[in-house]
Amino acid sequence: MAKILCVEDEEEIRDDIVEELMDAGHEVLAASNGLEGLQAVTDFRPDLIISDCLMPKMTGPEFFQALRRDYPDLAEVPFVFLSAHADKSHVEEGMALGANVYLTKPVDYDKLLMVVNSLLDHGTRAASEG
Secondary structure, three states: OOEEEEEOOOHHHHHHHHHHHHHOOOEEEEEOOHHHHHHHHHHHOOOEEEEEOOOOOOOHHHHHHHHHHHOHHHOOOOEEEEEOOOOHHHHHHHHHHOOOEEEEOOOOHHHHHHHHHHHHHHOOOOOOOO
């Protein structure tokens, strides 16, 4: 189906996301921080990116900004923030950067798959959770 990049520093969560997406038929590449994510986009060329917000070396927002700045050809790739920060200001910050969706942890995998499928099927801006 689609090529999805999952950038998440918590190994257990990352593995679970990868497994869920692969079970849904997607090709998934995992990275443990934003720097690894940036290195991955050059060769992998994802159709969608899911990224945690708080990570070592490069945060999700820093990754998003670097991605949009350094890879303008990937500007239309849907981007989903995933974070334990659920308060309104964090959601608004993520959406203000230009992310398509901001989901909160703990991960609701049914909701995540619904968002992924919606973004891939329609290529439109989905609603944020908040």
